[in-house]
Amino acid sequence: MPKYVIEREIEGAGKLSSYDLKGISQKSCNVLDELGSKVQWVHSYVTDNKIYCVYIAPDVLSVQKHADMGGFPANSISEVRSIIDPTTSE
Template sequence: MPQFVIERNMPGVGKSSAADMQQASRASCNVLRELGPDVQWVHSYVTDDKIYCVYRAPDEELIREHAQKTGLPADSIAQVRRIIDPTTAD
């Protein structure tokens, strides 16, 4: 299944409490259950002012629907074309 990176501009998000992150995660998971198994949240990276999420979905539209239903921004969605790491150099 295609994998996507979603950039969410959320000023100050890095200062959110653990409880806030838990609440946001629960809301996201509830919508994922509603949308069914075709969209999967892999993980997210929280920085000072943005969250970068990795999702699997058949297309970008399903990711946009998830963002709309959760009320989270999806400022940029890019399909992953290839994954590289230090072993790629070998």
Template sequence: MPKFVIERDIPGAGKFTPSDLKAISQKSCGVLSSMGTDIQWIHSYVTDDRVYCVYQATDEALVRRHAELGGFPANRVDRVYSVIDPATAE
């Protein structure tokens, strides 16, 4: 299944409490469970004013539908074609 990186502009995201993050995660998981097995949340990175999420999904439209149903911004959605890390240099 293709992998996607979603950039979400969320001012103040870096100041979210553990309780805030739990509530957001629960909302996301609830929406995902209603959408079936064609989309999966892998993990997210929270920065000062953005959240970067990594998902696997059959297509970009499904990623955008999840955002719409959950009320989450999806300011940019990019398909991942390769993953590199220090081991790539060896």
């Protein structure tokens, strides 16, 4: 199944408390439960003003539906074409 990176512009994301992040995570998981097993949240990176999320889903529409149902911004949804790391150079 395809993997996607979602860019969510959230002003002050890096200053969110652990309580706030827990609430966001719980909301996301609740929406995922409603959607069934077709969409999987892998993990997210929180930066100063954005959250970058990695999802596995059958298509971009499923990822957008998760964002819509959760009330999360999805400013950009990009399909991952390849994954590289330092071992790629070997």
